[in-house]
Amino acid sequence: MMLSAPQECPVQNAELLKTKISLFNQMGRETFSSELKVDFHGISLLCRTASEAMLEVLKASLPKHHGVSFVGPVTTIDWYTPEDILFFPAHFSDEPVPDCHIFESPAGEFAVQRDFVGHDNLMGRISVLTDPQNTDGVYNALRWALPRRMLQHSRILLHSSAVVNREGSAYIFLGHSGFGKTTVASLADDRLVLGDDMNVIFIDRHVTVKQAFLGGVIIPKIENVSTYPIKAIYWLKQSTSVDVIPLTTITGLQKLVASAANIFIGAQKQVHVKQVMELAMKIIEHVPCYELRFQKNKEFWNVIE
Template sequence: MIEALRLIGDNLIRFRLSGPEAERYLAMTIGSRPVPPAVRRAPDYTIAVSSGYGHPLEIAEDAEVPVAFEETPRGLTFTRADYRLAISADRREADIGFCDYFSLRTALLNWLSTVLTERRWGLIVHSSCVVNDGEAHLFTGYSGAGKSTVAALSRPRPLLADESSILQVPEVGRILVHDSPFRNDFPEPAGVSPVPLRAVYLLEQSTSVGKRRLRGSEAMLALFDKIVHWKYDNRLSAGLVRQCKTLVERVPVYVLEFQKNDRFWEVIS
């Protein structure tokens, strides 16, 4: 048994890993950044992670794969061919069985989305997120729209996320973006976190550069299917929608036409 502490958002998590393979995959999935000494306290959550569960999916990564859900007095269980996630009734402990990088990553996002949604803490959004002048700019769009291209073109600005952004939606005040450990191409920590969210951009590749603000209802429709969410309880889904509504009410959402160069920062800043 190997133990590791990790910070995701403002949650301190103690991982209990079944062995070196689980340790290696955890590092691939959420990195191996040490927890700063200032955050050392009793962990908020404990997650046991074991390799050797199920078999890898033989389909494209972004295809919809059904997840079986069960709720019992002992807690919640999500099961898919390639992972199993069990969360205790008090939500403080979880057990993950996985078989590869993709399954562990999905299981951890499934876990995070579930606990954050239940606490009405915030949202996970498929997007990259860049810090400019102390404020966060979030870039989203369909697969291939250019989320990671924008992240690459924005360097050396700090990146809070390159594919899954973690947004805290407080009851009052600004939306905050936390440094996401779920990274694809750019593992370097942002070094600053959390950062207030200035604007959201829906990416459209174009031959010109420009931005157009969306009305609230358009913004809501555009953002809604970018939320990372495992639906299992109608009331929770409704809560998530309200948080998405709060997001578009507090933060302007634009369509950003961009070419594959960094000129888009001229129309943003």
């Protein structure tokens, strides 16, 4: 499991990348003093680490982990920190380019992002090197490793904002970065915000949304079991007036698929495309989709409710 620096990797701090890869290649010699069992949206997830700091970050970041018992295959993530291998970085994440770069090899899949380096053997074993002082590293590693596995459990991670109305039904807001997902969440008043960045959609008796536990600006403390039926899906577009425009099935499907997070990467890309399309089509068949033109104020709530 040796990773070498890619010949062409669009980073600015190339020396730091080489250092991280060198550290990554030293991993695998440690014993893990702590482990955490989590039911992560259908995935039986076992997290192992030798770092108390990392353990505390995982406990704070992941869903309920008390009394979890596994059924079926287990996905294991071994979490390493620079300190585990006697490296104390001043600026572990000192890289202005935020993109996650994927490299495939006979040993599996490698991922490099400014705040983590990871390896997935594609057989249920993942290794991650990141600094626990920067929780973005944990969230970004999970966003790389788990969304494609979630598809096997008919769950899709959407780049979205989710707000629950006073009757207990949820609105899903989609849009490119900067289109207003966090703005909509910040204008929710006493409505429950599940997340302003990532949310998990699946079909139970209804098309349902659940908190993703994958970061964001607004992260409520709610029970992992809390799920909410989806009343409508909105594609956001900032405007000088408020208007709700129904989307065709094809357009709604396009918007939903475009909002799927961290899916269309890796060796099995075509398999994942098929899974996303099938799940998205089922969602669109049961939930109305609209374009929501809105101003940055609370007036739009009067229109959609």
